[in-house]
Amino acid sequence: MRTQVAIIGAGPAGLLLGQLLYKSGVDAVIVEQRSPDYVLGRIRAGVLEQVSMDLLDKAGVGARAHAEGLPHDGIELLFKGQRHRINLHELTGGSRVTVYGQTEVTRDLMDARAAAGLTTVYDAQNVQVHDFNGQHPRVTYEKDGQTHELACDFIAGCDGYHGVCRASAPADLLKTYERVYPFGWLGVLADVPPVSHELIYANTERGFALCSMRSATRSRYYVQVPSTDKIENWTIDQFWAELGNRLDPEARANLVTGPALEMSIAPLRSFVAEPMRFGRMFLAGDAAHIVPPTGAKGLNLAASDVGYLWTALTEFYTEKSAVGIDTYSDRCLRRVWRAERFSWWFTSLMHRFPETGEFGQKIQEAELDYLVNSRAASVSLAENYVGLPMNFGT
Incomplete structure (x- = not known):
């Protein structure tokens, strides 16, 4: 079998790249070691920046995210028993985020790929990449x-950490x-209305x-726990009690409890791999950074990452230009390190x-007191939270 771009990994990064390339007339085959049900069963984040929403639209899969996603114009910071709202929309001149689960993004991309009759190989074992330093x-x-064997022009490594x-x-x-942090997040997904x-x-x-939250009827809650903690040490009742102890009185009164759809502990780390290109193989998403x-x-x-790689590969095939390919790693890493800085700072501030x-x-x-009372500090938080702007064409 032969294709122009071999995409390793059918998570949201690989699927999004495949759909964008399809819209640009570039052929791609996706190879995934897990089953479709396993990929869809992974519980992940659910806050989308405008850049991500724009890319879903460009890929032709944004309709359900717009219809069912929850636009958020602000966030609240709780400290010393009181909540303070950061008005993202006002502080950034109109930007916002959209709450829409990563599982739903993956489902939308899977459905679009299946509808277009595009090739995805699931349950592929012993996946290996070869000869990416050469032309073939x-x-x-x-x-x-x-x-x-899948012959290709390029390999996109969207296969995770x-x-x-x-x-x-x-x-x-x-x-x-x-940077490995000395704590993790104990998370619960439950069909209860958010506080x-x-x-x-x-x-x-x-x-x-x-x-x-994931919707108006499904909530996602987390509490910080030591990195040595084990999920078997917790019952759902203990989780609800601990969460309530960390909330202000109004939120505590609004807290609706119920059985857990999913309960797990996720470790926290910051990680970056440099560079993100090796010959004709590119790293994207969790393969390159956490x-x-x-x-x-x-x-x-x-x-x-996918947006940069999509435009680079499209330029290569339509304009015979390698500029996007040659600058892919540097352009991505500049944005990666800005996001790493913000995530490290916000983690250091809140934990x-x-x-x-x-x-x-x-x-x-x-x-935190300075942050919520200084417009300049609030603007900085808001700009980074909604996502720094980017132009895929330059």
Whole structure:
């Protein structure tokens, strides 16, 4: 089998790239080691920047996100027992975010790809990438007891943090940067109405908490726990009690509890791999970088990588220009490090760090007090939260 672009990974990054390339007349085959049900079963983030919404529209799959997504014009910061609203829309001159689950984004992209009759190979085992430093890259994989080869012009590594693409990059050319945080997020997904119509980020002496949602009837809640904690140490009743202890009285009174659809602990880390291009293989999304979820940047950063890669490959095939390909890594990494900085800063501001004690808590509260009372500081937060603007054509 032969294609122009071999995409490794059928998560939202790989699927979005495939759909954008299809709209531009570029052929792509997606190879995924998991089943479609497994891919759809992964519970992930749900806050989309305008850039991500624009890319969904360009891919022709934005209709349901616009119809069912929840536009948010602000967020609330809770500290010292009181909530303070950051008006994203007003502070940024009209920008907002949209709450729409990553699972739904993936579903929309899967449905569009199936409707167009495009090739996606699921349950592909022992996926390997070859010869990407030359002119004729190849991908091999095993399926149904047979070994298959996919010849291509380019390989797009959208296969996540543990994927084969970054692992196949030459060790002497790859440099990684990492910060592992001493805590994780204990998260619960439940079919209960959210405590507020906007997200609440809570800094408390008991630790961080986040009140989020997927819809008007489905909520996503988190509490900070030590990195050594185990999910078996928690019952759903203990979770609801702890979450309530970290909220202000009004939010606590509005908290509706119920059984968990999903309950898990996610570790937090910052990670970047440089560069993001190795010959004719490109890394995108979690294959190249991880951000702590505090700033809601993971899926959005993957989407911006895909936007750059889509325009670069389209220019290569339609204009015979390699400029976008040659500058892909530098353009992506500039945006990546800005998002990493914001996510690190917001994580550092909102979480309880065991080594800083009461002094650290007071410093955080002082910074939060400055943040909500200084327009300049509020604008900086708002601009970064809604996503810095970008132009895929330059």
